[in-house]
Amino acid sequence: MAEKTLKDAFHETLKDVYYAEKQSVKALKKSAKAAKTPDLKEAFTRHAEESAMQVERLVQVFEILGKSARGKTCEAMQGLTAEMEEDLEDFGDTEAADDVLIGCAQAIEHYEIARYGLLKTWARKLGLAEAERLLDETLEEEKRTDLLLTQIAEGLDGPGDDEDGGEETAEVEKAVPRRALGGKKAKA
Template identity: 80%
Template sequence: MAEKTLRDAFYETLKDVYYAEKQSVRALKKSAKAAKAPELKEAFTNHAEESAGQVERLVQVFELLGKPARSKTCEAMQGLTAEMEEDLEDFGDTEAADDVLIGCAQAIEHYEIARYGLLRTWARKIGLTEAEQLLGQTLEEEKRTDALLTQIAEGFSAPGGEGDGEGEAEEMPEEKETAPKRASTGKKAKA
């Protein structure tokens, strides 16, 4: 049996990302339908179209490898999309729906950013310059989408934004940050 190489790992990961990207397109279309805020609906719709182009770029990378474009089930993406389905079911009719959708979408974007960054680095290491450029282009698109989603989410909780609990949303992260510190000071032992 031949020893596995980085090129083999690149190909296997590429198949995984190909599957993940196709699932992402479906999740984005579903998110666009579920989103309430017009700017969020538009962001999801635009990124779904952009992601379809990313799928085509992946096909080009397969061609550069001289391999057919094949997908391999990506369990990480299955988990992320299943979580999104569950969250849509739980929060779809609530004021928190758009914020929850953004959280799900960003989890997907962060996964894709990690994978495209890895593939781009590996393409460079194995001398696939054109693949490196294609993957880098997609990586930058994923980062821009993540930044846009953050901007939209922050707009929801900003003064004058949607919802009537702006103060609560801003205080919550502080409470979460200090809670573990309190627990580690030994105050639990006194109870």
């Protein structure tokens, strides 16, 4: 049996992420339907569309490797989406629903950020410059989505909301490009 290489690990992780990204699109569509606030619905809808493009980029990375685009079951994503389902059942009709949805979505985003960062690093090590570029493009989108979700979460009214807006919200607002907010400045 041949010794496994970094290229083998890259391909296996790529299959895992391909599966995960396809599951993410489904979860985002479900989250958009469940979200109560318009800003959150819009963020989920836009990121579902963006994630569909991310799946296409992954197909391009498979092509660079000379492999067909095929996923393998991602246990992590299955766990995250199962947790989201459970949370929707428990909190879907409560005032905490959007906050809980954001928490679930950010858990998925953080997983994807970790995996895309890893794949980007491995692509660089393997000399796959075009794959690295494609993975970096997706990684940056995932980071922007995470920041946008944080901004929306901070803007949701909740117990102890002091109407302050705070410096943290201003920092997130500066960090999120206008195109990630649909071309308009976010509400603080």
